[in-house]
Amino acid sequence: MADHYDVLGVARDASPDEIKKAYRRLARELHPDVNPGEEASERFKLVTHAYDVLSDPEQRQRYDSGGDAFGGAGAGFGGFSDIFETFFGGGGGGSRAARPRSRRERGQDALVRVNLDLRDVVFGTHRDLEVDTAVLCETCQGSCCQPGTQPVTCDICRGAGHIQRQVRSLLGNVVTNVPCPTCQGYGTTIPYPCSSCQGQGRVRSRRTVSIDIPAGVETGLRLQLPGSGEVGPAGGPNGDLYIEVSVAADDVFSRDGDDLLATLEVSMPDAILGTETTIESLDGPVDLEIRPGVQSGDILTIKGRGITPLRGSQRGDLRVGVQVVTPSRLDAKERALVEELRKRTKAPAPTLSHFHQGVFAKLRDRFRNH
Template sequence: MADHYEVLGVSREATPDEIKKAYRRLARQLHPDVNPGEEAAERFKLVTHAYDVLSDPDQRARYDAGGSDSPFGGAGANFGGFNDIFETFFGGGGARAGRPRSRKEKGQDALVRVDLELKDVVFGVHRDIEVDTAVECETCHGACTQPGTSPVRCDICHGSGHVQRTVRSLLGNVVTSQPCGTCQGYGTTIPYPCATCQGQGRVRARRTVSIDIPAGVETGLRLQLPGSGEIGPGGGPHGDLYIEVSVADHAVFSRDGEDLLATLEVSMPDAILGTTSRIDSLDGPVDLEIRPGVQSGDVLTIKGRGITPLRGNQRGDLRVGVHVVTPTRLDAKSRSLIEELATRTKLPRPQLAEFHQGLFSKLRDRFRNG
C-alpha cells in the first residue's frame, strides 16, 4: 500500500494544517466532477484515505507506529475527508435544509462612559445620557419595505431559504443543501425596500436614555440596562446598554471603601486648647469637635457622613486626619509667650523616639486602622 505521506506529498513531520492544505489542493484536482478519468478516481480514493488517516491524531499515531490504517478506523470512524470535500466544493457539508432565516435579529450591545464627581457617589445621581445608536425606522417601522408593500416569496427556493443540488461522489449521488443565493436564506425577497433605511428596518440616530446611577459606584463599574442598546435589523429586539462609570478625583476628599478621608489643618493654639470647627462635607456643613491636646496624625471620626454602599443603606463615616500647623513667623511678643509656655509646662527637649514611617504614612495607617 502506498505511503500516505507520499500520496499527499508531505513530510512525516508535516503539521495538521499542512496536511489539510495538501489534501484540499489534490482534492480540487482529482474530484470526479473536475477530473472524470478512472486514474484520477483511483488517486482521489487514495488521497481521501490518506487524509482520513493522517488528519486523525490517533489513527496517525498508529500508522506511524506501523499499526492498522483501516479506512474505517474502528468504532470511532472519521469521515472528515468526505465532509471536507463537500465543504470545499459546495459549502454545505451535506447539511440538511433548515428553516428560512429571520430578518429580525437582535441588536448589538452599546457601551457609554459616564464621568461622575465624588459627590455623585454619596447618594447616587440621575443622568440623561445621549446615545448614538440604531433606532427603528420611522417610515417602515422595522418592516424593511416601502409602505404599502411587503416581502414576496423567493421564486428560486420557494420560500425555504435553501437550495439543493445532487452531487456525484464515490458514495453515489449525494444531495447537498446551501442557503439560497437569491434571497440570502430568508425565503423572501424585497422588491421595494424602504428608501429611508435602505431595507434594514433601522437607522442611525441620537437618542436620550435616562438612568438613575446608584450610590456607591466606583471607577470601572459597569451598569447594565437590558433592552436599551441598539435595535436589531428588521426591527429585531434591542441589545443591552452598558454604562461604565468613571469617578473623578476630589481636591479635598478621597475614598476608602464606604468611608471618606480628609485632612484638617489645626493651628497650634487650637490643638492645645481644643475647639469646634465647622467643615464642609460632601452633603453639607458639619461641626467637628477638636479635643484639647490633639496631636498630628490623630483621626477624628464623624459617623454617617461617608458613602452609601452600592448594596445596603448604612452610610460610611467621614474620617478626618489632624495636621497641627506650627507657626513659622512670630513677632517678639508671641515668641515671648511661647517661651513662657515652654517654661511653665516644662516640655521635654527634642529626643529620639521609636521609629515611625513619617507623619503622612502614620496618618495613612491611622486612616486604615482607625
Template sequence: MADHYEVLGVSREATSDEIKKAYRRLARQLHPDVNPSEEAAERFKLVTHAYEVLSDDEKRRRYDMGGDEGMFGGGGGFGGFGDIFETFFGGGGGPRAGRPRSRRERGQDALVRVTLELGDVIFGVHRDLEVDTAVLCETCQGSCCQPGTSPERCEICGGAGFVQRQVRSLLGNVVTQQPCGACQGYGTTIPHPCATCGGQGRVRSRRTVSVDIPAGVESGLRLQLPGSGEVGPAGGPNGDLYIEVQVNPHPVFSRDGDDLLATLEVSMTDAILGATTTIEALDGTVDLELRAGVQGGDVLTIADRGITGLRSSKRGDLRVGVHVVTPTRLDAKERALVEELAKRTKAPRPHLAEFHQGLFSKLRDRFRGA
C-alpha cells in the same frame, strides 16, 4: 471475482468490528476525493461492495455458502454506496430539512461612559444620557419594505432559504445543501426596500436614555440596562446598554470603601487650647469639636456622613485626620512667648518613645486612599 475477505484484508473469521475498521481504513485511502486515480476508483468500488456484503449478516452467510452476493448488484448494489459513505464520513444523502433565516435578529449591546463627581455617589444621581445607536425605522416599522409593499417568496428556492444540488459520483447520487444566493437564506426577497433605512428596518439616531445611578458606585463599575441597546435588524429585539462609571478625584476628600477621608489642618494654638470649627462636607456642613491637646495624627470620626452603600441603605463615616501646623516664621515677640511657654511647661527634649502602634494606625487610616 475477487474474494471479499481478501479485498478488505481480513480473515474469514473476522468480527463485524474488524470488518468495519478495515473498510474505514481503506475507504479513507481510496475515496475519489482523496485519491482521484482510476485504479483507486476501481479498488474503492470493490472495497465498498465487499463491505456491503460482509457487514450484513444474511448476505455474509449466503456469500460464505457460495451464493451470488459476490456479484455486483446482488443486494444493495452500487446505488447503495452513498448511504454507506454517509454513515462513515457524514456525506450527503437525501435532502435535509432546513428553515430559512429570520431577518429579525437581536441588536448589539451598547456601551456609554459617564463621569461623576465624588459627591454624586453619596446618595446616587439621575442622569439623562445621549446615546448614538440604532433605532427602529419609523417609516417601515422594521418591515424593511417600502410602505404598501411586503417581502415576496424567493423564486429560486421557493421560500426554503436553501438550494440543493445533486451530484452523481462513484458513491451514487450525493445531495448537497447550501444557502440560497438569491435571498441569502431568508426565503424571501424585498423588491421594494424602504428608502429611509435601505431595507435594514433600523436607522442610526441619537436618543436620550434616563438612568438612576445608585449610590456607592466606583470607577470601572458597569451598570446594565436590559433592552436599552441597539434595536436589531428588521426590528429585532434590542440589545443591552452598559453604563461604565468614572468617578473624578476630589481635591479635599478621598474614599476608603464607604468612608470619606479628609485632613484638617489645625494651628498649634488651637491644638493646645482646643477649638470649635465648621467644615464643609460633600453633603453639607459639619461641626467639629477639637479637644484641648489634640495630637497630630488623631482621627475624628463623624458617623453616617460617608457614602451610602451600593447594596444597602447604611452610610459610611467621615473620618478627619488632624494635622497640626507648626509656624515656621516668628517675630521676636512671638518667639519670646513660645520660649516662655516652653519653660513653664517644662517640655521634654526630643527623644525616642515607646513604640505606639495606634499612632501608625491613625496615620495609615488618614492617608489611605490619598
C-alpha cells in the same frame, strides 16, 4: 464532463451579472418543483454546480486555468466540509438547515461612559444621556419594505431558504443543502426595499436615555439597562445598554469603602488648647470639636456623613485626620512666649520612635487601623 459555461449557456468572458441571470433563468425552468422529470433534475444539479463554481471569483479562476472541474482542491475535496455536514447533522440537509433564516435578529449591546464627581457617588444622581445607536425605522416599522409592499417568496428556492448542490467527493457524488444565493437563505426577497433604511428595518439616530445612578458606585462599575441597546435588523429585539462609571478625584475628600477621608489642619495653639470649628462636608456644614492636646495623626470621626453603599441604606462615616501645623516664622514676642511655654511645661527631650514617611503616611496608617 460538461463545460460549466456551456451548461449555463454563456460565453467564457461573461460578466458576473450575466452568469447570475443565466442561472436564475435556468433554475426557474429546471427546478424540481416546476419540472419534476429525472432529466430536468440532473440538469438542475449541473446548472447549480456550474453557477457555484463560476460565481466564485477564485473557483472560476482555477477552473479557467484548467483546474479541477469541481472548483479546484478547495471544492473537489470539499467537499469534505459538505460531506461531514451531510453525514453528521450540519448544513447538509438537517432540519435546522431546512428552515429559512429569519431577518429579525437581536440588536447589539451598546456601551456609554458617564463621568461623575464624588458628590454624585455619595447621594446618587439622575442623568439624561445622548446615545448614538440603531433605532426602528419609522417608515417601514421594521418590515424592510417600502410602505404598501411586502416580501415575496423566492422563486428559486420556493421559500425553503436553501437549494441542493451536488458535490463530487472521495465517497462519490454527495447532495447537500446550501443557502439559496438569490434570497441569502431567507426564503423571501424584497423587491421594493424601504428607501429610508435601505431594507434594513432600522436607522442610525441619536436618542436620549434617562437613568438614575444609585449612590455607592465606583469607577469601572457597569450598570445594565436591558432592552435599551440597539434595535436588531428587521426590527428585531433590542440589545442591552451598559453604563460604565468613571468617578473624578475630589480636591478635598477621598474614598475608603463607604467612608470619606479628609485632613484637617489645626494650628498649634488650637491643638494645645482645643477649639470648636465648622467644616464643610459634601452635604453641608458640620460642627466639630477639637479636644485640647490633639496630636497630628489623630482621627476625628463624624458618623453618617460618608457614602451610602450600593446595596444598603446605612451611610458610612466621615473620618478627619488631624495635622498640627507648626509655625515656621515667629516675631520676637511670639518666640519669647513659646520659650516661656517650653520652660514651664518642661517637655522631655526628643526621642526615637517608629519611622513614618511624613504626617500623611501617619494619617494613612491611622485611617487603616482606626
